Amino acid sequence: MRGWEGVVALVYGDVSIVVDERDDLFYTRAALQAHRPEEGRIIVQPTPASGSPAALAHDMLYALGKRLAPGPNSPDVWVDSVNAAWLAAAAWGVATGVRHVVVPRAHLLTIRRIDQLLAWREMTGAQLTLLWQMAPRGLPPVLARVERRIGSRAQFEALLAEPGPIPARLSFPPAVPATTERAAGGAGYFPARQPRGGAGSASMKSGRQADPCSGALATAQLCRPALALEIASEDAAALAALAHPLIAGALSVLVFTQAGLGSLRFTRDLDITGDVCAVKLHGVGHRCCPLYAVPAWARPLLAGARAHHRLANRPPGDSVFAPVMVAEARHLRVHAGRLPWLGLSLPAGALVP
Known part of the structure; x- marks a missing residue:
């Protein structure tokens, strides 16, 4: 499996950037209201100022309905590993048929975490929408190449209404008679x-x-x-x-x-x-x-x-x-x-x- 912390080769056909330079409350509210796991659309809210390397993967798991066991001796200490946490998030995304992931306040993410998100999208085949709530000049190079940018309320509402791509289906071994x-x-x-x-x-x-x-x-x-x-x-x-x-x-x-x-x-x-x-x-x-x-x-x-x-x-x-x-x-x-x-x-x- 490709490392989640490295640079990855990306396909941008299903990555969208919503440029919200004025930080309009409409976009955040519309995104939160669009959380419909049963329809294959989840909203991932990054934990503010978390220094854990796997923090964004934890946020993804939370959006997928998973809960980590609390405590210093938790049986979920394995999720402190970046690769293990993102592999779990990808597996649940594929198994539950996630088709569209929206991430508000993506401008606060580090380059490494943006790479992790893009790698997750590549593995699952889901559509990824990032709410960039500051001036577009701050877009990192890995996102500056994304062709689809959205800058109006109507476009954003239309994007949320789209069904998204067909859920990823891993290659199944052929049925053996x-x-x-x-x-x-x-x-x-x-x-x-x-x-x-x-x-x-x-x-x-x-x-x-x-x-x-x-x-x-x-x-x-x-x-x-x-x-x-x-x-x-x-x-x-x-x-x-x-x-x-x-x-x-x-x-x-x-x-x-x-x-x-x-x-x-x-x-x-x-x-x-x-x-x-x-x-x-x-x-x-x-x-x-x-x-x-x-x-x-x-x-x-x-x-x-x-x-x-x-x-x-x-x-x-x-x-x-x-x-x-x-x-x-x-x-x-x-x-x-x-x-x-x-x-x-x-x-x-x-x-x-």
Whole structure:
């Protein structure tokens, strides 16, 4: 992944500058009222005078509805890393379909943070609008090259009304038919066999795995996914507010499957269907690899985990949750402990092989 603090190669087709030299309250008010995450448009308000290198990424996560755990021993200390924080913000932007980001008071940002914003836009494909609320002569060279500038109320209102570009879609691995999935399955693959007696055969009852190393799509062609556990809306909201996509995704899978950590450790990108409606877990030695339906509340969280995996340029055969189950196991345990009503018990040492 490209470093967030370096100079990046930029495409300016979806970057707009709103020049508000008189600092007209209209522009700030109109921007704040345009915050519609459900429509793919968010307003990111930079924290004034913050010296944290990842401060703007934190502001982006906040605008995306994520909340960092407070305290000196917070399990979210990972977001002090610029790269980790911006990668999380990009993953959530892709997973939630963000199409347009508006940043008021962009003239107060440093060159480095402007570069970070432009790099985020490049990764997500979203439209970026910066409110430059001072004289345009102060525009840094990286923004002076932007072709689209807006200097009237009518133009700004029209810009906010635009739907924005189609949300970024990361390159998905092609769907592998059950008859050709040997290459994707790797070692331990067994050719898929059609069930006897049709789809209603008892041998293909919900949750049973017919092909231990195939991905979720091929498995779904042979058996129905096991039903997922539904949870209260406030519990789903608590999980959705977690800032780290892998932690949010991992805990959500543990909640709706009630599976053990060992199964989650081997879950790959190709074990999640393209529509994030089913996920496949793996047992030790692939003796039990059930397929689970993903409830609606968990789909954005699992999509965020998969987007994080792909933005980090990891192959589809790699474990999606491996980074938080080994290197950051402590953070996963602490977050589980902060949500005791979910009934997750993650004893120390259980996550490290």
